[in-house]
Amino acid sequence: MKRGIRLASILLVFICLSLALLTAWQVWFSRERALQELNVANLNLAQALDNYTEGVIRQSELVLIDLAERMQYSGLAVHEQERLQALLQQQSEVLGLANAIVIYDEQGNRLLASTLPPGHNLNAADRAFFIHHRNDPSTGTFIGPTIKSRITGDWVFTVSRRLNDGEGRFAGVVAVTLGVEHFLSFFGSLDLGKHGSMSLSTGDAKLLFRQPFREQDVGLDWSDSPILQQLREHREGTSVQTSRIDGVERVYAFRRNDRLPLITIVALGRDDALAAWRRNAELFTALIMLLLAAVSIIGQYLIVDIRRRSRAEAQLLNAREELLDANARLEVLASQDGLTDLANRRSFDQTLEMEIRRAQRRGSSLSLLLFDIDMFKRYNDHYGHVAGDDCLRAVAEVLKQCVRRPGDLAARYGGEELAVILPNTTLEGAEAVAKSFMQSLEQRDLEHQASPFTRITVSAGVANLTADQRDSMRQALALIEAADQALYRAKNNGRNRLESTGVHA
DSSP: OHHHHHHHHHHHHHHHHHHHHHHHHHHHHHHHHHHHHHHHHHHHHHHHHHHHHHHHHHHHHHHHHHHHHHHHHHTTOHHHHHHHHHHHHHHHHHHSSEEEEEEEETTSBEEEESSSOTTOOOBOTTSHHHHHHHHOOOOSOEEEEEEEOTTTOSEEEEEEEEEEOTTSOEEEEEEEEEEHHHHHHHHHTSOOOTTOEEEEEETTSBEEEEESOOGGGTTOBOTTSHHHHHHHHOSEEEEEEEOTTTOOEEEEEEEEOSSSSEEEEEEEEHHHHTHHHHHHHHHHHHHHHHHHHHHHHHHHHHHHHHHHHHHHHHHHHHHHHHHHHHHHHHHHHHHBOTTTSSBOHHHHHHHHHHHHHHHHHHTOEEEEEEEEETTHHHHHHHHOHHHHHHHHHHHHHHHHHHOOSTTOEEEEEETTEEEEEEETOOHHHHHHHHHHHHHHHHHHTOBOTTSTTSBOOEEEEEEEEEOOSSOHHHHHHHHHHHHHHHHHHHHHTTSSOEEEEEEOO
16 A cells, blocks of 8 residues: 555655656747747837838938039039028938938038028038048948037937039038938837837937937947957847846847848847746646646545555454464354364364265275273362363473374363364274373373372273274274274273274274
8 A cells, every 4th residue: 555655655746756857948939939029029019110210211312412403513503502492402302310400511601401491501520431432433322420510409310412513523412311310100000018119220329319218318329349250240230138238138120231231120128028928828728737736635635545455444454364373263162172272073073974974985994093091080179170271281281292283183072081083094004003102101200109100101092093984973983993902902901001993983
């Protein structure tokens, strides 16, 4: 039963560990899947924002190309200024996101602007976009850093193009200033949670703007970030890292534009991103914990029940052993003489009949010894009945020492008479056993002053039977009768002697 309890305990621990491991694996797997789905969604959003920004800048670029061509071929004659001013106004309205469209001469002075009347002094010679075009002969579009507009006072970044004269010399710059506020409004309309952020940077990792917007973040150089390292090898990617701006751990998705030097980044706070997963994981874990508790309680009850059964079975086994012991004692009491510890008369009768049947089957001989303690009544009268009982026990002890074969049976036949059944024993062998007993008793020298021999002696009758197939009970009676007659002769012939006879039933 202890093995059953051990197996039940092992099974219970195995089930609990399996459920715990399965829960841990399921929680981890669902987390990885949630992060994977989040990365896909963020990459899609980053691509959408990238496409939107590219569209705005491409539209601005078309305006710049048109204005650059007009300036190159028409110049800025007086009769052209009003027409170009109207065109700037019109293009500014078409762009929508344009904060202003400005044309500068080679000294950086404003020539025309979509949002300012003519004559307003404005110089951009110190601006990064103007310096770039003055130093770089290329007429390609340049996206400048985020600055504060001197025209409107708003945060803007420029999309500009170099102007050349008829001989290819630097003649000025045409620029579209895109208001950061417009982008922030558009980006802010997308819900990225409490700690989410979106940003647009130049190709060399200079921050143009970030949502949520902070002035101190403008122009931030993050070129040493692992994100840029990944973008050098791949066009887009994802990562989880802590922001250097506000210290919040976020899940980032980033994308480098294929045609423009722009990097778009979408980031969700890690805690916000995993909030739904965490709620589901906590619910799932709570359910599993309840299941584990139920399994543990049921398993505990099972083990307690097994232990209770084990104790009950142990008690039953003990009771069975005690019953068997009691039955064995009863069987001994039923077959043993209480005074001499020899077999009693009942056991003698059963054994004799059984041995006669065995002798019949085997065709073997069977011998019977009958002993009578000489003058035992006188012993009792002289020494008392208590001493008589002691005398019987002493004689029985001597007899047991002389009858040692497993199949032999020594019994108290009645009163002071003793008997011995000797299976598979000839008459001569039986006589030898009887003589051995009488000699041992003589050596014991038990005192009997009321006897002419002055010691305890016995008379012996020995009978031998060669059994046939007739009634075993009749043959038993015949064997006993023959042994009894031999004993009678021994007593009549002076006692302390042996007489024998064969039986032919």
